[in-house]
Amino acid sequence: MNLIIKMAWRNLWRNRRRSLITMSSVLFAVLLAIFFYSMEKGSYERMIDNMVRYSTGYIQIQDVxxxxxxxxxxxxxxxxxxxxxxxxxxxxxxxxxxxxxxxxxxxxxxxxxxxxxxxxxxxxxxxxxxxxxxxxxxxxxxxxxxxxxxxxxxxxxxxxxxxxxxxxxxxxxxxxxxxxxxxxxxxxxxxxxxxxxxxxxxxxxxxxxxxxxxxxxxxxxxxxxxxxxxxxxxxxxxxxxxTEWYRILTYEEMLEDLLALMQFDIAGTMVLLAILYIVIAFGLFGTMLTMLLERKKEFAMLMALGMKRAQLAIICFIEAIIISLTGAFAGILVAIPFVVYFYHHPVQLSGDFADAMTGYGFEPILPLSPDPVVFVSQAMVVLIISIIIGMYPVYSVFRLDMVKARQK
Amino acid sequence: MKTVIKTNGLSKTYTNTAVPVHALKNVTLEFKEGEFTAIVGPSGSGKTTFLNVIGGLDKPTEGHVVIDNVDIATMKESQLFDFRLRHIGFVFQAYNLIPVLTAMENVSFIMLLQKQSKREMEKRAKEMLEQVGLSDKLDIRPSQLSGGQQQRVAVARALASKPNFVLADEPTANLDTESAFNLLDIMARLNREENITLIFSTHDQRVIDRARRVITLVDGAVDKDEHFERN
Known part of the structure; x- marks a missing residue:
């Protein structure tokens, strides 16, 4: 296993610039995704918090x-x-x-x-x-x-x-x-x-x-x-x-419309993030494809020497995972100070944008949510994308014709 | 002398071309332990196909390849991977070394896949690199070695795991004269000292002149099989 990890790690740095560019693209995607998601979650959390504190409370007892x-x-x-x-x-x-x-x-x-x-x-x-x-x-x-x-x-x-x-x-x-x-x-x-x-x-x-x-x-x-x-x-x-005379309501029931609106809005943001991630996925896929084309002869040589297809596939898979997760974690690390800063110092909106926000019933500020879910969810998304993309080299290695690959 | 490889009625036809290509036609040969054999012939004569088939990299359309009393033509791919790892050494014309590993790691590579002990592996790898005159290049990566040096590392790797035989596909094709002679000297010496069977495909006269057996293939069939007395 040491050999496999060593080879995967060193392969990444064979084309240092390409690896760094791919990692950077993942980094910026994760940074943007965290920023969007954190901003949306932060706004809604603040709105719910305000509604709970000023209006509904967490639970109400009412006449039925x-x-x-x-x-x-x-x-x-x-x-x-x-x-x-x-x-x-x-x-x-x-x-x-x-x-x-x-x-x-x-x-x-x-x-x-x-x-x-x-x-x-x-x-x-x-x-x-x-x-x-x-x-x-x-x-x-x-x-x-x-x-x-x-x-x-x-x-x-x-x-x-x-x-x-x-x-x-x-x-x-x-x-x-x-x-x-x-x-x-x-x-x-x-x-x-x-x-x-x-x-x-x-x-x-x-x-x-x-x-x-x-x-x-x-x-x-x-x-x-x-x-x-x-x-x-x-x-x-x-x-x-x-219960013949009284009814118990939670804030989720009392703010049902607001929460439904939130879910709808979050779904919109998810579509935006999905587009962002699709772009990144294609970038990552391109890197994998180039890497595979460049190394087909080498793969054939390794298999001829006795390296099993599965071992070779694991090397390629680890490369895909390392490249994307390094980018994702770097993105998270860069995002943390931003998110924490804007959580404590939310951006105060002014002018038309503030009026528009107020018109929609939102407080005209942009607070960010430091909820760990924001960071973990983005890391998970990148992990899933990289696993899916990492399957392509695995598939290619298992289909590689040793003789043809060596002739090319 | 013990027979290392025996081929019987070996044929290979490629049908995925516009016209079927008969790369090998009824090749029946035996290779004895310690032989230094050159497979020669013009381009397209079937040299590389023959090496691929006896090396278990390609399957024959017909016939048998018996190594150590086992017909590898009937083996599954997974069995062949293991068989190659344990019994066959390879030296290729190009793309021979693993670029991300040092010379020492490249030589140890097969032994590592064979799960030999680290101590034994390092000792053998150092010994082999010394034998090919590269004991000062242990931690150097292939890109920092000359073409000749790279092929010497490849030879060291092929022989380090003590295979039954080594297949070399035009190993001198990309080398200058001095490097080619140097490599051939080393291979001839190791062939004698380690008693390892060496089979080359080549059209390099420098290799042919050193071989003790020269098999000429023409259009996929054995045209001549000559033996020579050489040191």
Missing amino acids: LFEDEPSMDHSMLVDEHINGILEELDDRIDFSVPRINHFVLVASDRITRSAMLMGIDSAAEARLNDVSDRITAGSFIEDNDKDIVVAQGLAEVLKVVTGDTLVLISQGYQGVSAAGLYRIKGIVDLHIPEMNNSTIYMALPEAQWFYNAQDRLTSLVIMPENPQHTRQLAGDISERID
Whole structure:
């Protein structure tokens, strides 16, 4: 085996320039692929993280009908039954956040829009996200506040500033009309454009009063100790809860459309990466083909001397694997510092591109994901390509006619 | 003397050409241990085909090649690989050495495939390189050796594993006179000292003049089989 590895290794450096060019092509392909994939994964991870932290949480307990018919009549009471389950699973639950969320019609003196009113427990919400730190004007609401905080995008649409008053109109619990005048205490800049254009925060007791839904919630957000165990925890809550009255939703179910869009987008990127890799595969194949043509006589000589076809095939295969994996690992090594840097310092987009991103509901930044899956997946792709291409010389060696090859 | 190779009614016809080519026609020959034989004849007379067939590189269309009481014409390819490795040494006209291995590694190559012990292998390889006058070139790669030196390394490699016989396909064709004579001296000496059977295909008069047996092939058939008394 030593002889085979030695010969494969030295063969690679017989035509140093060609080997280096081939390795470089693999390097750049892997670098580009990692960059694209990491950027896409990073954007989506950030979007999911933002949605989870600012909107859905990892798990929600809701009234069984609320998801399909979101009205105050489908709000719920957090009774002893739910509290008992939360206590039982206390070691796996980090904390819970009570919310009352419902659509409202919001009007300034001249403009009317629909918005999402979020009645929140500011202390619990602070454990979930940094919304109170993202105030751009005024200050954030406290639990006994009667005022509201408006997201910046919505404030701009309504052309309002702190101190202005907004009219809120909605439908309360059991058909009661919910209406009120609320002073804007602060303006908050949210990460998610969609939320930034439609969210109003109100203290939970005030929101319950507004909707005439005392002690009621539309959802109880559950944050697991370990987010990776979300599905398992949701399952365990489901097993214990009275499913005739309550429903357990994970963030994957609540963000189903977003995740489907992500999968679709990722599939598009995969097509792009596949094209990139096909180009590289042809380059690699060309190198293998040239190498085979150049060395047919040599192969025939080696076989005449007694080297078995299988041994020769292994040499060729090792050469293909070394050349592509060296390129792939070099690509990964070069990519790591880039990815880590842009993970900590995401590119902030500006101008039309930023507007376009915002228009699609994306935050106008390009964060990169340092997830090891990004690197390992590219190494695996290159490995698979090189195995497939490495099979060609193996096939050729097994078909080589010794006599004809020596005559050429 | 012991018979090393025996061919009986050996024929080879190539049918993958526009007109079938009869490269060998009913060749029946015997080669004894220690013989120094030149197979001569014009281009296309079947010299290389004959060496290919008795070397197990090509299969005869008809006839038998018996080596060590075994008919190699009936062997499977995998058996032939092993047979060649254990019994036959080859010296080719060109593309003779493995370019990525040093002279020492090239000479050890067959012994390495035979899985001989490292110590034994190195000792024998050094001894053979010394015999061909290249003991100072152990770690040199083929590209840094002259054509004559490369052929000497090839001869050392062919003989190092102590095969039953060595087949050399026009080994002097690419060499200048001095290198050719030098190579032939070495081969003749090793033939005597190691008692190894050497069979050359050649149309180089320098080789023919050294051979103790000269077989002339014409149109794939044996035209003459002459023996000479030479040192």
